[in-house]
Amino acid sequence: MIYQYIVLSLILFFIGLITVIVRRNLIVVLMGIEFMLNAAGIMFVTYSRFYNNYSGEFITLVIMLIAACEMAIGLSVVVAMFRIFGSVKSNDIRELRN
Numbered sequence: 776m777i778y779q780y781i782v783l784s785l786i787l788f789f790i791g792l793i794t795v796i797v798r799r800n801l802i803v804v805l806m807g808i809e810f811m812l813n814a815a816g817i818m819f820v821t822y823s824r825f826y827n828n829y830s831g832e833f834i835t836l837v838i839m840l841i842a843a844c845e846m847a848i849g850l851s852v853v854v855a856m857f858r859i860f861g862s863v864k865s866n867d868i869r870e871l872r873n
Contacts, residue, residue, distance in 0.1 A: 788814035
């Protein structure tokens with residue numbers, strides 16, 4: 776039973792990783808990061824339940840808090856970029872240096 780959750784977590788993590796590496800749209804990249812954070816949360820809860828220790832649930836709550844903050848800050852940066860450049864492609868970030 777635990778192996779199913781581990782496989783699910785690994786699949787979600789690698790989907791997120793591939794999304795972050797391959798995609799150029801910043802909103803999709805943020806969604807990939809969310810996938811990876813959720814996969815880590817699933818893994819923590821799985822091992823927490825397996826070992827009858829509730830620290831994994833607490834760590835998952837912290838991960839969810841970090842994910843919410845990351846989304847709020849990330850989306851504000853994306854909106855600011857869209858106002859300046861008119862697109863949300865990650866290649867436009869290089870133009871922000873000037």
